Amino acid sequence: MNPKTYAYLWHKSRGANRAEIIRETGLSPQEYEELERAQAQTLEQIKRDQHRSETIGPDFVRLTRYIYGGASAQMQGKPCPPVINPPSGELIPLPKVDELSEPTLSLKQAILQRRSLREYSAKPFTLQELSFMLWTSCQVNELRQGKNIEITRRQVPSAGSRHPFECHLLINRVEGIPTGLYYYHPIQHGLILRESGPDIAARVLEACQDQEMVVRSAFTLILSARPYRTAWRYQQRSYRYLYVDAGHVGQNVHLAAEALNAGSCMVGAFTDELLDACLGLDGIEEFAIYVMPVGKKP
Ligand SMILES: Cc1cc2nc3c(=O)[nH]c(=O)nc-3n(C[C@H](O)[C@H](O)[C@H](O)COP(=O)(O)O)c2cc1C
Structure with a gap:
């Protein structure tokens, strides 16, 4: 990912509007429109995952306990x-x-x-x-x-x-x-x-x-x-x-x-x-x- 795309996603996922993003990132209006199209799916995924990201820590520790582990790839040959x-x-x-x-x-x-x-x-x-x-x-x-x-x-x-x-x-x-x-x-x-x-x-x-x-x-x-x-x-x-x-x-x-x-x-x-x-x-x-x-x- 290049820095401009990252900056766009960072501001967008925090709810910034078009004018704010253009001002903060230095994107041209045309670059902004291109990113709107090209990054729509990524942005949707970030929004979908935002709630999970707030609780992933304790879940990660819990779900990586041995009780949950099945046969590893090594065990399966x-x-x-x-x-x-x-x-x-x-x-x-x-x-x-x-x-x-x-x-x-x-x-x-x-x-x-x-x-x-x-x-x-x-x-x-x-x-x-x-x-x-x-x-x-x-x-x-x-x-x-x-x-x-x-x-x-x-x-x-x-x-x-x-x-x-x-x-x-x-x-x-x-x-x-x-x-x-x-x-x-x-x-x-x-x-x-x-x-x-x-x-x-x-x-x-x-x-x-x-x-x-x-x-x-x-x-x-x-x-x-x-x-x-x-x-x-x-x-x-x-x-x-x-x-x-x-x-x-x-x-x-x-x-x-x-x-x-x-x-x-x-x-x-x-x-x-x-x-x-x-x-x-x-x-x-x-x-x-x-x-x-x-x-x-x-
Ligand atoms: C996992 C980890 C991440 C760290 N990240 C940064 C960092 O991004 N920038 C920084 O200036 N120091 C970073 N540090 C250094 C700590 O701030 C530093 O180890 C701590 O203040 C204790 O100081 P000391 O190492 O001189 O004992 C990091 C240290 C660790 C262990």
């Missing part, structure tokens, strides 16, 4: 989904983690010092430091294959070791890597360019509700979730696990950043439709779940 879904493209290899010098900050000190950091120095991250950050948070250290099951092991825990995430990076200031949006390949430990140039950074900034830290960082890690990877085994209960799993990644990012005299701030306030559009995701099969800017301390 349905094929195990792939452990990662990388895009095609040339791989930019990252330095191997066992070649990196180890940070000297103690774990106790890292935990003690950790605070959300929203202002960063202009000092770039080295490739080694980026490599270390990705190892702690996303890299696969073991790939296991069994009968109709394939799992990865990583530095973070995940329910059933399903690791339902893909990792995207908005690179702002990393030595040797041009700015742009990249996919991190967690098995081959390398980057695949998705989109180069400053335009993508501006769109990610807008999607993150103008929280400047996402573009002032050395890089911003964006996790997206593919729920079926976990739902294949745990059905709807998986949606609980997605968010718990994402938290583990976030804490490792915080502590690893601390060890590099850097910091992070978790970002949950983003506009789903816009961020998914930046990443080329459909918002259902895969959607953005957590954003983590990382930069050196000022």
Whole structure:
């Protein structure tokens, strides 16, 4: 979804009239009329769901209790989904983690010092430091294959070791890597360019509700979730696990950043439709779940 369509739906679903929407969004009258036609169904669905959205929280917790679960796709012998879904493209290899010098900050000190950091120095991250950050948070250290099951092991825990995430990076200031949006390949430990140039950074900034830290960082890690990877085994209960799993990644990012005299701030306030559009995701099969800017301390 593009920002204009989103702005139209946002105002319209709150009951704004034509004149107010045109004034607030900067749409031309012609664009407004086009959206009226093209978005009529979406708007109807939003209105239909508005009441449900007010009560979905307790219902979600209740209806994902075990008492409601039937036979999972795994129990039914349905094929195990792939452990990662990388895009095609040339791989930019990252330095191997066992070649990196180890940070000297103690774990106790890292935990003690950790605070959300929203202002960063202009000092770039080295490739080694980026490599270390990705190892702690996303890299696969073991790939296991069994009968109709394939799992990865990583530095973070995940329910059933399903690791339902893909990792995207908005690179702002990393030595040797041009700015742009990249996919991190967690098995081959390398980057695949998705989109180069400053335009993508501006769109990610807008999607993150103008929280400047996402573009002032050395890089911003964006996790997206593919729920079926976990739902294949745990059905709807998986949606609980997605968010718990994402938290583990976030804490490792915080502590690893601390060890590099850097910091992070978790970002949950983003506009789903816009961020998914930046990443080329459909918002259902895969959607953005957590954003983590990382930069050196000022
Ligand atoms: C799930 C989650 C979402 C968050 N979203 C935002 C955000 O969108 N913007 C922001 O500035 N901070 C965000 N934070 C950071 C919290 O505000 C911060 O962790 C909290 O104030 C405690 O401060 P501390 O991390 O320094 O201990 C988020 C933290 C979490 C865990």
